Amino acid sequence: MASSSPFFHHVSTCIVKPPPQPRTQLNLAPFDLIMLSFHYIQKGLLFSNRLMPPLTIADVVDRLKTSLSAALAHFYPLAGRLVTEEARDEKGNVTGIYLSIDCDGQGAEFTHVVADGITVSDVLFSSTDVPSVVNSFFPYGRTINYDGHVLPLLAVQLTELADGFFLGCCFNHAVGDGVSYWLFFNAWAEIARAGGVAVELSRSPVHDRWFIDDQKAPIKLPITEADKFTERFPTPLYRERIFHLSAGSIARLKAIANHDGMTFISFLQSVCALLWRCITRARRLPAEQNIRCSVAAQNRARLNPPLSPDYFGNCVYPISTATTAGELLAHNLGWAARLVHERVARHTDDAIRKAVAAWSAAPVIYKLNVHGPFTVMLAGSPRFDVYGCDFGWGKPVAARSGAADKFDGKVTFYGGREGAGSMDLEICLEPPFMRALEEDEEFMNVVSPPLELQEMDDFRHALVENSQSS
Known part of the structure; x- marks a missing residue:
């Protein structure tokens, strides 16, 4: 959600859903499962009004929401949630868990906030260090990927600045890596450039998960409690x-x-x-x-x-x-x-x-x-x-x-x-x-x-x- 800083004013939060599709379940592969205790990927882009055609912030918000809905149709897992199923032996004892993505179209979160008095130059040139205010341009803070059971797998925050805006995304790392993140971000931008409507993407995602020797069966984690394999670290000093x-x-x-x-x-x-x-x-x-x-x-x-x-x-x-x-x-x-x-x-x-x-x-x-x-x-x-x-x-x-x-x-x-x-x-x-x-x-x-x-x-x-x- 938006930062509690007094410089930030929450305008709205909504859930953006893709057009309906058949519900499917996507098993997490080994390279996905190892990410469960890491944080969501948080990357974003800074735009200046001075480099843009004349648009109101309402125009920007409307185009982003419309194009995000169309993008989620191509990247349907991002509109789902993580689910856990218990594995049991013949006596009914829990022996482990299976994790997957329930691709049910629940949607991604979109938040609009206003950062009073903060300019593009403040973000770029305020000091030798990256200013700490940049962390407030992203929702969820240091949320871990396992939290995708209850939180959206994708959360977007549009932060309105005095002379521009920042578009930040939190992207569950158990769903995809950096290649996947920028594949999605570029596809979203491509759809927005086309006016926010459904288009044939220049690069379409391939959703079939990779398992060694093409073994598609779900992988059982020999763990029964989430706190046994997840960990939440305090923010380090750096x-x-x-x-x-x-x-x-x-x-x-x-x-x-x-x-x-x-x-x-x-x-x-x-x-x-x-x-x-x-x-x-x-x-x-x-x-x-x-x-x-x-x-x-x-x-x-x-x-x-x-x-x-x-x-x-x-x-x-x-x-x-x-x-x-x-x-x-x-x-x-x-x-x-x-x-x-x-x-x-x-x-x-x-x-x-x-x-x-x-x-x-x-x-x-x-x-x-x-x-x-x-x-x-x-x-x-x-x-x-x-x-x-x-x-x-x-x-x-x-x-x-x-x-x-x-x-x-x-x-x-x-x-x-x-x-x-x-x-x-x-x-x-x-x-x-x-x-x-x-x-x-x-x-x-x-x-x-x-x-x-x-x-x-x-x-x-x-x-x-x-x-x-x-």
Whole structure:
């Protein structure tokens, strides 16, 4: 729901339903079930009135609701709820539970709030850190995915600003991953651009869940009580900043990582290695401390045969590279990048199937502290089409996320607004570690200085271009 902050005024909340469809039940697959104790995905887009055609907020709300209803017809599981069925033995004793999505069209939540006096510039340029007010642009706070039994699997909040608005979504992570999230968001925008009516999507979701060896039977979790496998963590203390990497700086970083004639280190692996080294140095860990770099690896294309890129569900798995703080910092960037590359290269169809088979033999629900205190966790992707989400009023000026699944060492990748291979890094670190990172020469030589001034110049330039073409 809307924030209780005095700056925020609740206007309305309603349930948006899709056109009726036959009721179905969708069994959760292994990659879905492991997410039950994580938070809803919280991502959203910032729009400026100055870059939009003349529209009233009533026009915006009406188009969003109408197009959301049409989008849910394509993404029908998002309009359902999670359900649990008990498994019993021949004596009637409960031996476990089955979880699925009841695709019954109950609908998604849509909330409209007004943020008095808050401007687009306040969101982008108020300080070096992402302002805490951004967390209030999302409903549900740090709600865990298991709560999708009683809460909608999708909740949208339109926050009206003084000179624009923010469109934030809470998307149950047991229903889908980041690929699925942006597939939905882009489809919703595509329908809105068409006036909110039903259209044939350029990319339609594939809803059949992936089970190892095509085993479609529901998976029994050998647990009888939800509090035995879910956990609710208090909000940790961290600072959050957005750092920008231009295409040129990433290309130079890749060239450094591919030293001595190597050519196989990718752009993304080079950035991962940089972040691992610099955050480890900022933490000032003892040389013998074991550390990890965990990457949320996308599995769709790695499976054989590959899953459709439009597979709607979870198909992501964390893979980790380990060493000691001393070893990592004693070697150069290329050494760290090679470690990351070798671990990614081992993440093949065979490795994925073995991991899923092992999990299926002894199912476990991952918890937020699974990564450990000395880990750098890398998620998101610069390949997601974030800035292609045009609802008919132009390109967003920025993407931001809520408080969900954030902790010290969490890094989320976004593509840069200018495209062309640039990227933004959303980094969460404890305050002393962030201060050290801001002073780290290796890191600050790669990021574009200073981020706020560059964004402001880009934003002002876009405003001038828009006014001249009007």
